[in-house]
Amino acid sequence: xxxxxxxxxxxxxGRCAELxxxxxxxxxxxxIQVVVTEAGAAEATMExxxxxxxxxxxxxxxxxFALADTAFAFACNGYDDITLAAAATVEFLRPANAGDCLRxxxxxxxxxxxxxxxxxxxxxxxxxxxxxFRGRSHSxxxxxxxx
Amino acid sequence: xxxxxxxxxxxxxGRCAELxxxxxxxxxxxxIQVVVTEAGAAEATMExxxxxxxxxxxxxxxxxFALADTAFAFACNGYDDITLAAAATVEFLRPANAGDCLRxxxxxxxxxxxxxxxxxxxxxxxxxxxxxFRGRSHSxxxxxxxx
Amino acid sequence: xxxxxxxxxxxxxGRCAELxxxxxxxxxxxxIQVVVTEAGAAEATMExxxxxxxxxxxxxxxxxFALADTAFAFACNGYDDITLAAAATVEFLRPANAGDCLRxxxxxxxxxxxxxxxxxxxxxxxxxxxxxFRGRSHSxxxxxxxx
Amino acid sequence: xxxxxxxxxxxxxGRCAELxxxxxxxxxxxxIQVVVTEAGAAEATMExxxxxxxxxxxxxxxxxFALADTAFAFACNGYDDITLAAAATVEFLRPANAGDCLRxxxxxxxxxxxxxxxxxxxxxxxxxxxxxFRGRSHSxxxxxxxx
Numbered sequence: 001x002x003x004x005x006x007x008x009x010x011x012x013x014g015r016c017a018e019l020x021x022x023x024x025x026x027x028x029x030x031x032i033q034v035v036v037t038e039a040g041a042a043e044a045t046m047e048x049x050x051x052x053x054x055x056x057x058x059x060x061x062x063x064x065f066a067l068a069d070t071a072f073a074f075a076c077n078g079y080d081d082i083t084l085a086a087a088a089t090v091e092f093l094r095p096a097n098a099g100d101c102l103r104x105x106x107x108x109x110x111x112x113x114x115x116x117x118x119x120x121x122x123x124x125x126x127x128x129x130x131x132x133f134r135g136r137s138h139s140x141x142x143x144x145x146x147x
Numbered sequence: 148x149x150x151x152x153x154x155x156x157x158x159x160x161g162r163c164a165e166l167x168x169x170x171x172x173x174x175x176x177x178x179i180q181v182v183v184t185e186a187g188a189a190e191a192t193m194e195x196x197x198x199x200x201x202x203x204x205x206x207x208x209x210x211x212f213a214l215a216d217t218a219f220a221f222a223c224n225g226y227d228d229i230t231l232a233a234a235a236t237v238e239f240l241r242p243a244n245a246g247d248c249l250r251x252x253x254x255x256x257x258x259x260x261x262x263x264x265x266x267x268x269x270x271x272x273x274x275x276x277x278x279x280f281r282g283r284s285h286s287x288x289x290x291x292x293x294x
Numbered sequence: 295x296x297x298x299x300x301x302x303x304x305x306x307x308g309r310c311a312e313l314x315x316x317x318x319x320x321x322x323x324x325x326i327q328v329v330v331t332e333a334g335a336a337e338a339t340m341e342x343x344x345x346x347x348x349x350x351x352x353x354x355x356x357x358x359f360a361l362a363d364t365a366f367a368f369a370c371n372g373y374d375d376i377t378l379a380a381a382a383t384v385e386f387l388r389p390a391n392a393g394d395c396l397r398x399x400x401x402x403x404x405x406x407x408x409x410x411x412x413x414x415x416x417x418x419x420x421x422x423x424x425x426x427f428r429g430r431s432h433s434x435x436x437x438x439x440x441x
Numbered sequence: 442x443x444x445x446x447x448x449x450x451x452x453x454x455g456r457c458a459e460l461x462x463x464x465x466x467x468x469x470x471x472x473i474q475v476v477v478t479e480a481g482a483a484e485a486t487m488e489x490x491x492x493x494x495x496x497x498x499x500x501x502x503x504x505x506f507a508l509a510d511t512a513f514a515f516a517c518n519g520y521d522d523i524t525l526a527a528a529a530t531v532e533f534l535r536p537a538n539a540g541d542c543l544r545x546x547x548x549x550x551x552x553x554x555x556x557x558x559x560x561x562x563x564x565x566x567x568x569x570x571x572x573x574f575r576g577r578s579h580s581x582x583x584x585x586x587x588x
Contacts, residue, residue, distance in 0.1 A: 004235045008230045009181070010215070016284065019156060020201075020203075021202065022202075023200075023201075023202045023203075024201050024202035024207075025200050025202065025211065026201050026207030027202075027207065029198045029199075041333050049172065050172060052173050052176075053170075053171075053172050053173055054167075054170075054171050054172075054173050054220065055166070055167030055168065055169075055171035055174075055220070055224075056167075056170075056229060059168065059173075060171075060173030060216065060217075061212075061213075061216045061220075062173065062177075062209060062210065062212050062213020062214070063209065063213065065208075065212045065213070065216070066209020066210065066213065067232070069209045069212070070201075070209070071200065071205070073202070073208075080334050082203060084203065084238055084239070084242070085208045085239050086165070086238070086577075087236070087237065087238045087239060087528065088208070088212075088236070088237050088239075089234070089236040089237075089383045089428070089530065090234065090235050090236075091233070091404075091428070092231070092232050092234060093406075095231070109423070109426060110385075110423060112387075115527070115579070117238075117306075117385050117426060128156060129404060132403060132404075132411060132428070134383070134385070134426070134428065136385065136527075136528060136577075138556070140182075154451060186457060232411070233430075234430060236383065236530045236575070238551075238558050238575070238577065240553075240558070256570075256573060257534050257570060261408065262380070262432070264532050264534070276550070276551060279551075279558060279575070281532070281573070283381060283430075283532065285381075306529045311571075313496070314495075314496030315496065316496075317494075317496045317497075317498065318495050318501075319491060319492045319493070319494050320492065320495050320498035320500075320503065320504065321447075321495065321501065323492045323493075344466060345465075345467065345470045346466070346467050346470075347466075347467055348461075348466075349460070349461030349462065349464045349465035349468075349518075350461075350523060350525065351464065352513075352525075354467030354468065354507060354510070355507075355526045355529070356467065356471075356507020357503065358502065359503050359506040359510070359529075360502075360503020360507065361503070362502060363502045363503045363506070364495075364501075364503070367495065367502075378499075378533070379533050380532070380533055381531065381532045382502070382530070382531050382533075383504075383528070383531075384528065384529050385526060385527070385528045386525070386526050386527060386529075389525070407540075433562075
């Protein structure tokens, strides 16, 4: 394995994503696919299945949130510093239906010493915005990669 | 079936909850149990399973959110007026771990003509607060029960 | 006065802004300047004065919020439909100090029949981001302009 | 002056409030009165004056927010640890009018090592809820009192 000190910043972001994906049973169980292009940015996609529908017949907000939260988590964890969600706000703009292919795009708005702000936009296969999510991260100061 | 006009307010809340539960594949798929005691209030419980764990080995925020969102949805849908989540904020106070039994208690803070505010507190089996959630509802003006 | 029905959309946005500005004692009292370029967008600027400082010697969050809220209000009121703030979230990213010239830029993210979402970014004279604000509007359905 | 090490916890909270009040030009300029009863709790009151009215003739949201934010700031600064607002959400439930006497009551929901969550409820002289505010604090780790 390449040593941590020899890795470039994109290498580090990619390796952190690999480690998290391998361990992330929640996201994979929901069929979420994640792509991390660089530290601070991530995209996650998910198809809305019938077992994600709520009592009104549309996608339960928890699953829309989970998709956005996944993109957020991968965006904020690309620095080899284990980082958790401290808070989030979500605006639900339109319902997601069974069969919809949702895409969540996360980008960093600010990254400070211990906390960061990330914006995530969730849209459907027609590029209509389904939800706006803003997450606050809190970094633990613990590295993710072995030295 | 009892006609809508002969039902008391608690009857209506209970009947709305029954109908929603029967159709809610998302919540039942997550093992969420819901109790609605009156219109505007609901409790939901969920056990954190291993397939809810994220890449850091703790419960994915999406599932904590989903539990709170479910309690919120049942609290705001007890008036025979189909009501959806418009927005929510969540503060994650401590991680939830595999095996934890989470309880979400939703109460109404305000209910206006078209929107409402609901506070949900999610705690674990040790009564430690896991998350604080505040949801904004938007009512459709469409009845849920047959006349 | 030009009649409402002969006005273009930018005319309407401009006229709504004029009427609101003339009546807005709060914003003018804070020295806030507002520019509305089109319906759904607005910029507001404010200098931080010593009487805006809190007990820690930096600008009280209430004034940073007020600036963002003003930009939001002018952005969402450009459609000749009296619209109020229903909710807002704000992330304070760095302090504002006495003498700072703050600029709040509001843009519409979504406008539905009765509610809308607006993002406002507040930055200082060095273009450093001071705060991120997201507001939810609620329209009254009442026109602002005389017919 | 009593030395820091001889002070009780309520003494410390009271002394921190005194120091902050003396320096807080923003709150006093708005006519805000603050009472701190214990660390983690505070009440602030303010009369809505005509120069707080916005273009719709009701109290500008920035001033309602400022009142809540003041109560929050005094609640979270009672531990002799300089603490700033990191984020806040506010739900505006009803307008405040000129002459209204608003009261903001802040209570601590959680206080961790570096951050805390505080709920503030703003009500008018008829005890009607005007706004619900939730603030996230970030402590600097710097003491406020001289040793």
